[in-house]
Amino acid sequence: MVSALNGPTLAASRAALSAAMADDNPNISDDAESIEPGEIQEVNMEAQAEGIRTVFSDPTNFNVKHPLYSPWTLWFDSPMTKNRNLPQTPISAVPQTPGPLPQTPGVAAAQGWMEDIKRVISFDSVEEFWGLYNNIVPPSALPQKANYYLFKEGIIPAWEDEANKHGGKWSIQLPKDKNKPHVDKMWLYTMLAAIGETFDPSLTTLDPSGSPPNSLITGVIVSTRPQFYRISIWTRLAPGMPDDDDGLRERIEGVGRHFKVNVLGYTESAKLAGPLATDVEFVSHKDSEKKGKSKKITI
Template identity: 25%
Template sequence: MIITMNLKENKQKSLKIQQDGDNPDVDQIENQMKVGMEKIRLNYIIPIKDGEHRLHNSWTFWYLKFGPNFDWEHSQIDVATFSTVESFWGVFDRVIPLTETHHGCNYSLFKYGIRPIWEDPLNRNGGRFVFTINKDMSGEYKNHAMELWTEFCMLIVGYQNSMICERICGLVGGNRNNQIKIAIWIDHYQPRQNVYDIGLFLKQLVGYEKSVHFEMHNMEMVKQQQQQQSNERHYSFDI
């Protein structure tokens, strides 16, 4: 059975399965995450068990932390790949919340086979919608940021809108000193109207009131467009 519905409807069932001990593979992830995400290198594909609810795609959860000898490609940690509702919630509910990670950390959730770097062939001609949540002294930003992160994860994994989800490669959440950034990556920066419509849908989905910025990944292509003095600037705009 392929899941194309809101994953909220399946969360309690999947959590009960985990609590009953029928998913020991996910428990392996939890045990290792207790020592801190930056110490993990699992590269683990969670097996599909009888009775679980299949997702439309398989997804890989990645972790990145800036530090000495940092490199965008080789510093990415492949944590786990899942293909069912149960294993999605098993991973999602066991990782440290995005808002509680170290500053300079990224979480990424991408379709299996796509790395969370723009140089990946399936990302190279694409771009990203950037949502930002500014931090405040009260800590209220944490709830807002986690609501956005959770909604976007459920959207893409649950395949809630097939036309839009087909174009989404993944999303990246980053904890920075002054803000939380969430970027949704799509496969191509054109056609512009379609890209704009995707951004508008995402914005309305979570009730985001600020402008959403879209930008291409490949800045070399941007430079070429600038040199050609294109009449249409497809590579960067606000929604």
């Protein structure tokens, strides 16, 4: 049977099993060699479990990984990264992922803007996410005009990317003075909802072909500005775009509702509008590019 785990995850699992079943493993009885064919070897499962290390118990040397539905990449920019040859990120103890930008369609059009954005690291497991999260500066401590971009691997955080060009974004703008104690938790919950694929409930259903639909979510962003924070969820489709269908608006609204109620913790009827705040609003990237009033969906 072919394993459903990817290479790194399978290797980690095999290493953990090999360590647990080694000849000098105290969890295996001394008379293991005397077992007759067909007999079952008794294993002290409680003692064996003590050899399993997760990122929660050992953030550096964990030996068990739980794969995510999709791999993700964290990007970062701030005034310190503008026009610099070397990345000046607030990342500590996290190795940077080398290599050029992924050459997906539309990248050439975004290259100028993307020159200032630094790709930090890619990950594909729960443990690697927490290892990353535990070693980066939280949004509340970032400098003004800094941004974290968490996007699915192979998708760059630009409108021009093939995965984004027909989509849009849900976003909320939060006054800084009232939300500095809360923005870190809001951003964490937003990332967890993204990598856990809970924003789009339709992923739990099957289309006529018997397969789940493609996730609407391409990435999430947190931005710090002099007077507010902004958290955004980018989608690959938007109502009225070429790939629209009868249920797309309902799916888009479901993402915004989940974002507002289950991730940010507001009631659905809460009104957040104000001088520096917005309700949870959706606008397509095409409408964002147009001058004048955009067509918005508000939750």
